[in-house]
Structure formats: structure tokens, C-alpha cells
Amino acid sequence: MALFFHCSDPDTRVDAIQTAAHSVSSGELVVLPTDTVYGLGADAFDAVAVADLLRAKGRGRDMPVPVLVGSWSTIDGLVSTVDSRTRLLVEAFWPGGLTLVVRHAQSLTWDLGDSRGTVAIRMPLHPVAIELLEKTGPMAVSSANKSGHPPAQTAAEARAQLGDDVAVYLEDGPAPEGVASTIVDVTGPHPQILRVGAVTEDALRAIVPDIIGLGAPASP
Template identity: 55%
Template sequence: MARRFDCSDLEQRTVGVMEAAAAVRRGELVVLPTDTVYGIGADAFTPAAVTALLDAKGRGREMPPPVLVGTVRAATALIDDLGPYGQDLIDAFWPGPLTLVCKANRALSWDLGETKGTVAVRMPLHPVALDLLKETGPMAVSSANRSGAPAATTAEEAQEQLGDSVEVYLDGGKTTDNTPSTILDLTTAVPRLLRRGAIPVEKLRGIIGYVATED
């Protein structure tokens, strides 16, 4: 039976984060608020948990989930190479709604799906998410909705879609902005925009100069 914790109450938030962290360590799924929309998360290093996450969403391995981290150090441990622009982007926009696609550390033993040797990583600007991530370490996190359905902006919306496939719901209230994160690919010589989102391209260009776009 899924449990939901009201994170506006300090005691419930403390207990909820601990219960969610314990669930993640057991290979179970949790829902957490982020600075964009609610996310459904699992331990990034437990392949069965990542598979359960994709199943809960109705999504295949061809769409691997991004990884959320609670610290920059945790992110750099996952990445083989930040390239010439990665650190400047992290300094400017993390924590925040910028997802960076980088070459993954080949020494890591994990299976996020068909990643082609890359990892999409982000540090969210949300206190509940950061509290949880600092307890769990890197988590595979995708938007908390069934594939093709609107992204959840409340814990209630997430629970309506995902039900008992999730062990713990951390309710941080309605998200203030449902614009998804901007996704930038750093695996090519020129940074390439994969998804327009909360951080405009102009701001990215203000930090690193040229960014390739589809249009």
C-alpha cells in the first residue's frame, strides 16, 4: 500500500524522506517533488528498480531515464568527461532545470536502458528532492506520469496515475513551474540542444557561446 507524506509538515517531511530513502535502498519506487514537475525515482544502480520505473510509466528501454543527483561531486562521479563547457554550465545553472547529457563513466556497473554510453544528469533546485538525494545517492528519475499522459504537478496527480506501483509519495505541494528542464547534449564537439525548457537557449549561449539547435 502506497504511503504519502505531507512535506509541508516538518515532522512528516523528516519521516517521509527517511522512509523514501529506505524504499529506494530496497529497490522500490518513490515519487518526489522537483523544481519542474513531480518525478518517479529509483536507485540508479539497481537494474530491476530501473526496469520497474519504466514499467510503471509504460515506457521501454529505448527511453532511459535521466539521473538526479544531490551534489555536483555525485554528478562528476557518473561522468567520463564534462568536456570544455560542462563545468561552466554547472557553475551557472545548478542546482536548477538544466539536464546535461554526457559520456558516462565506463567503470560504473548499472543499466539505465539503451543509453549508448551516455547519461543525462541534473541537480534539481528543490529542498525535498535534495534531502532525499543526499540520503540515497544518484537516482534514476523520470516525470511522474504514465507515458503520453500530462506530467504530474501535484503528488495527488502522480498517485492517480501511478497508484501502488510506488511505495512512498513525498508531497511537496503544487510545483511552481511545470516547464521541463532544458536538455543539452555535451557529447559532441558543439553543445547541442535536445529539448527546449526552463532555461532559454539565450542564457546558455551567454555562458558558453554557440549552441546548436534544430531550428
């Protein structure tokens, strides 16, 4: 049976984080709060656990799972290169609601789906998520819902959809934003917006003026 913790209690929160971290290291799934919506997470380097995550959501490998990290510096160990524009976006919006699609380092032995050499990375602005990520390292995290259903705004909503497919649920009240992250592809010569969410296009353009807007043709 899945374990359910209320992280608003400081004493419970310590035990909750430790239990969730142990479950992740054991190849199990956890639901965690983030600054956008609740996430369904697994060890990013455990291919079986990531496959279980996709299965629990009813989602195919054609939609690779994003990765959450607990610090700015983690991106340097996950990608082949971090150019100046990517660094500016990280410094401006991490932790926060910006996901960056980057080319991951060829040395990494993970399987997040049919990613074709790229990975979507984000650092969430939520203390429970950060505390968990500090213990687990990078986690593969997708929205905590069945594919085609609305993203969960609480762990209780996630449990109603995912049930015992998840080992540990971390509840910390309604998601602050309730809006999915903005996604920017930084694998090309100019960053390109793939989805507008928690971070607006105007905010992005203030940091990287040559960013390509949503729906605009990509530069060659």
C-alpha cells in the same frame, strides 16, 4: 499500500525523507517533488528497480531514464570527463532546470535503458529532492506519469496515474515551474540543445556562445 506524506510539515518531512530513502534502498519506487515537475524515482544502480520504473510508466528501454544528483561534485564520479563547457553550464544552472547528456564512466554498472554509453544528469533546485538525494545517492528519475499523459504537478496527480506501483509519495505542493527541464547534449565538440524547457536558449548562449540551437544540424 503506498504511503503518502505531506512534506510541508517539518516533523512529517523528516520521517518522509527517511521512509522514502529506505524504500529506494530496498528497490522500490518513490514519487518526489522537483523544481520542474514531480518525478518517479528509483536507485540508479538497481537495474530491477529501474526496469520497474519503466514498466510503471509504460515506457520502453529505447527511452533511457535520466539521473538526478544531489551535488555538483557527483557528476565527476559519473562521467568519463567533464570539459570546460560542461563545467560552465553546471556552475551556471545547477541546481536548476538544465539536464546534461554526458558520456558516463565505463566503470559504472548501471542499466538505465538503451543509453549507448550516455546518461542525462540533472541537479534539481528543490529542498525535498536534495535532502532525499543526499541520503540515496544518484537516482534514476523520470516524470511521474504514465507515458503519453501530462506530467504530474503534485504527488496526488502522480498517485492517480501510478497508484500502488509506487511505495512512497512525497507531496510538497504544486511543482514551482510546471515545465520540464531543458536538455543539452555535451557529448560532441559543441554543446547542442535537444529540448528547450525551464532554461531558455538565450540564457544558455550567454554562458556557452557556441552552443548549437534546437533543430540545427549537429557539428561533425
